[in-house]
Amino acid sequence: MTKPGKLIIFCAPSGSGKSTLVQWLMAAHPELHLAFSISCTSRPPRGTEQNGVEYFFISPDEFRQRVAADKFLEYEEVYEGRFYGTLKSQVDTQTQRGENVLFDVDVKGGCNIKDFYGDRALSIFVQPPSIDELRRRLVARATDTPEAIEQRVGKAAYELTFAPRFDHVVVNDDLERAKEEVYRLVSGFVNR
Ligand code: ADP
Numbered sequence: 095m096t097k098p099g100k101l102i103i104f105c106a107p108s109g110s111g112k113s114t115l116v117q118w119l120m121a122a123h124p125e126l127h128l129a130f131s132i133s134c135t136s137r138p139p140r141g142t143e144q145n146g147v148e149y150f151f152i153s154p155d156e157f158r159q160r161v162a163a164d165k166f167l168e169y170e171e172v173y174e175g176r177f178y179g180t181l182k183s184q185v186d187t188q189t190q191r192g193e194n195v196l197f198d199v200d201v202k203g204g205c206n207i208k209d210f211y212g213d214r215a216l217s218i219f220v221q222p223p224s225i226d227e228l229r230r231r232l233v234a235r236a237t238d239t240p241e242a243i244e245q246r247v248g249k250a251a252y253e254l255t256f257a258p259r260f261d262h263v264v265v266n267d268d269l270e271r272a273k274e275e276v277y278r279l280v281s282g283f284v285n286r
Pocket residue numbers: 106107108109110111112113114115231232234235266267268269270272
């Protein structure tokens with residue numbers, strides 16, 4: 095029988111460099127057998143997003159029905175009117191395939207998953223060196239409007255208050271150093 099996979103939770107204020115670190119980890123270390131958790135969302139697909147790849151895209155009504163039927167391990171209204179949630183069945187399917195499942199969820203969802211799974215889960219908070227640097231990175235990334243950048247920066251101070259609840263905080267100042275730290279933490283946990 096395949097050994098069931100573990101759970102690895104990454105949370106960070108937007109612009110901290112979480113995607114950069116996670117994408118690098120998955121590409122550089124296939125031996126870690128990492129796979130993204132696929133959440134459900136009530137928002138419509140963007141660009142090239144496909145159902146069952148980035149998310150399971152469901153209607154607000156369907157989302158409510160699944161909440162009522164207790165299908166979610168956790169769910170949050172991350173943006174007004176936009177729900178995101180992790181299905182219990184999806185986590186089971188992925189871990190039973192032997193995948194070590196990576197979660198990219200908001201800070202509250204991350205803490206809830208950690209609380210539920212305890213030692214089977216590793217939670218990592220990626221912290222920017224400062225709020226000013228976070229803003230500079232979002233401006234340099236050039237994927238958001240100035241209003242969206244201010245919204246993300248505005249949320250960061252609140253998100254930073256969750257850092258002490260995580261197993262580890264990785265400060266992403268020097269990228270190469272942060273990559274090594276993330277690798278060390280995740281490989282140590284997966285191979286434990
Ligand atoms: P997140 O996924 O947390 O929103 P990204 O991975 O998209 O953040 O990173 C935000 C921007 O900052 C990107 O343009 C990325 O290339 C850059 N970046 C990531 N890490 C660093 C770092 N250590 N130093 C400087 N820039 C970084």
